[in-house]
Amino acid sequence: MKKIETIIRPEKFQPLRKALSSIGIGGLTVTEAAGTGKQKGQTGVFRGTTFQIQLLPKIKVEMIVEDNQLDEIVSIILETCSTGNIGDGKIFVYPVEEVIRIRTGERGNEAVI
Amino acid sequence: MKKIETIIRPEKFQPLRKALSSIGIGGLTVTEAAGTGKQKGQTGVFRGTTFQIQLLPKIKVEMIVEDNQLDEIVSIILETCSTGNIGDGKIFVYPVEEVIRIRTGERGNEAVI
Amino acid sequence: MKKIETIIRPEKFQPLRKALSSIGIGGLTVTEAAGTGKQKGQTGVFRGTTFQIQLLPKIKVEMIVEDNQLDEIVSIILETCSTGNIGDGKIFVYPVEEVIRIRTGERGNEAVI
Numbered sequence: 001m002k003k004i005e006t007i008i009r010p011e012k013f014q015p016l017r018k019a020l021s022s023i024g025i026g027g028l029t030v031t032e033a034a035g036t037g038k039q040k041g042q043t044g045v046f047r048g049t050t051f052q053i054q055l056l057p058k059i060k061v062e063m064i065v066e067d068n069q070l071d072e073i074v075s076i077i078l079e080t081c082s083t084g085n086i087g088d089g090k091i092f093v094y095p096v097e098e099v100i101r102i103r104t105g106e107r108g109n110e111a112v113i
Numbered sequence: 114m115k116k117i118e119t120i121i122r123p124e125k126f127q128p129l130r131k132a133l134s135s136i137g138i139g140g141l142t143v144t145e146a147a148g149t150g151k152q153k154g155q156t157g158v159f160r161g162t163t164f165q166i167q168l169l170p171k172i173k174v175e176m177i178v179e180d181n182q183l184d185e186i187v188s189i190i191l192e193t194c195s196t197g198n199i200g201d202g203k204i205f206v207y208p209v210e211e212v213i214r215i216r217t218g219e220r221g222n223e224a225v226i
Numbered sequence: 227m228k229k230i231e232t233i234i235r236p237e238k239f240q241p242l243r244k245a246l247s248s249i250g251i252g253g254l255t256v257t258e259a260a261g262t263g264k265q266k267g268q269t270g271v272f273r274g275t276t277f278q279i280q281l282l283p284k285i286k287v288e289m290i291v292e293d294n295q296l297d298e299i300v301s302i303i304l305e306t307c308s309t310g311n312i313g314d315g316k317i318f319v320y321p322v323e324e325v326i327r328i329r330t331g332e333r334g335n336e337a338v339i
């Protein structure tokens with residue numbers, strides 16, 4: 001199992017969720033976050049004053065999925081959340097060792113869905 | 114070391130914390146999250162209108178623990194947070210490569226507690 | 227690639243960010259969290275009444291970095307965020323399997339920066 005974590009523009013959340021839902025992906029967790037990427041991470045000194053770095057509001061979406069769902073979900077995120085402009089966000093993929101549904105105690109792929 | 118991440122009903126946080134505390138688990142991080150699971154992830158089309166999918170408020174609890182604490186903590190989460198009703202939440206387990214206590218620079222199991 | 231997750235005192239965020247920025251680290255995600263560490267996790271019973279455990283407001287900073295950046299960033303966190311007092315926080319390091327920049331589809335180290 002994998003965790004797909006994606007940091008996206010807040011206005012892209014509803015389109016993403018709809019697209020995921022249309023392929024049967026319902027399980028996801030959303031958190032409000034803020035961040036900086038490449039551009040915003042650069043400080044510039046102008047006449048001795050360092051420019052302030054701003055944090056931008058972002059939405060973090062986390063989905064724990066079966067290994068064989070990874071590629072399709074990544075494609076959907078890329079299609080839905082890319083505008084071509086700076087700040088579209090990132091996708092991070094992590095290993096997951098165990099998933100358990102609290103209601104039933106089911107484990108593994110049974111518990112993902 | 115492992116990360117145990119559990120998404121639970123907000124009202125289950127205090128009972129869980131108490132139960133963890135009673136076995137000496139004090140280190141945890143809490144975040145407000147929102148999410149959908151299996152049921153809420155299904156969209157239905159009714160006379161051409163797609164039902165809206167609601168996000169439910171949830172609490173995310175993260176605990177970094179020693180490997181040998183994993184099973185006991187999972188048992189405590191299952192006992193404390195299960196109601197038998199849909200929406201009880203999930204437990205996700207991830208590998209952790211390093212833990213460092215900022216105050217002392219201690220690393221590994223020494224830094225977990 | 228690695229995820230460095232650090233839970234720090236809120237007032238240490240701006241100094242940390244500045245220090246990271248000065249070595250070219252711009253990509254980071256910030257979340258508001260709350261937590262307890264070792265001391266706060268202990269309950270005491272005094273005349274039959276259990277002391278309440280308080281949650282302290284903390285900032286969670288997540289950085290996905292190249293493997294060879296790990297040590298330098300850990301050093302910067304330790305230097306910037308340690309006060310020597312209880313509650314300075316923790317650093318957790320996790321494996322990352324894939325990173326993708328949504329705007330371009332770039333993957334791996336190209337997408338981290």
Ligand SMILES: Nc1ncnc2c1ncn2[C@@H]1O[C@H](COP(=O)(O)OP(=O)(O)OP(=O)(O)O)[C@@H](O)[C@H]1O
Pocket residue numbers: 007033034035036037038039040056058085086087088089090252253254255256288289290291327328329330337338339
């Ligand atoms: N290396 C990273 N580690 C953690 N979070 C990151 C990292 N890079 C980006 N982020 C998060 O993703 C958000 C969006 O990043 P952003 O799209 O601006 O990245 P970028 O590398 O600057 O790409 P682009 O050139 O498309 O803007 C940031 O606000 C931050 O929350």
Ligand SMILES: Nc1ncnc2c1ncn2[C@@H]1O[C@H](COP(=O)(O)OP(=O)(O)OP(=O)(O)O)[C@@H](O)[C@H]1O
Pocket residue numbers: 026027028029030062063064065101102103104111112113120146147148149150151152153169171198199200201202203
């Ligand atoms: N696959 C998943 N990935 C990420 N988060 C998830 C996933 N599944 C569930 N969650 C999170 O857990 C919360 C509770 O899920 P929920 O208990 O409704 O899961 P479920 O699979 O529908 O189980 P149940 O049948 O017991 O309701 C969701 O609101 C969401 O935040």
Ligand SMILES: Nc1ncnc2c1ncn2[C@@H]1O[C@H](COP(=O)(O)OP(=O)(O)OP(=O)(O)O)[C@@H](O)[C@H]1O
Pocket residue numbers: 139140141142143175176177178214215216217224225226233259260261262263264265266282284311312313314315316
């Ligand atoms: N094992 C853990 N798992 C998850 N989060 C933790 C853990 N330990 C600490 N934290 C988080 O880090 C924050 C700061 O922890 P804290 O510095 O008090 O740790 P500590 O072990 O008590 O160290 P110190 O002795 O320096 O106070 C906590 O509020 C919590 O959010």
Ligand SMILES: [Mg+2]
Pocket residue numbers: 036037038039040086087088
């Ligand atoms: Mg950017």
Ligand SMILES: [Mg+2]
Pocket residue numbers: 149150151152153199200201
């Ligand atoms: Mg459910």
Ligand SMILES: [Mg+2]
Pocket residue numbers: 262263264265266312313314
């Ligand atoms: Mg402490």
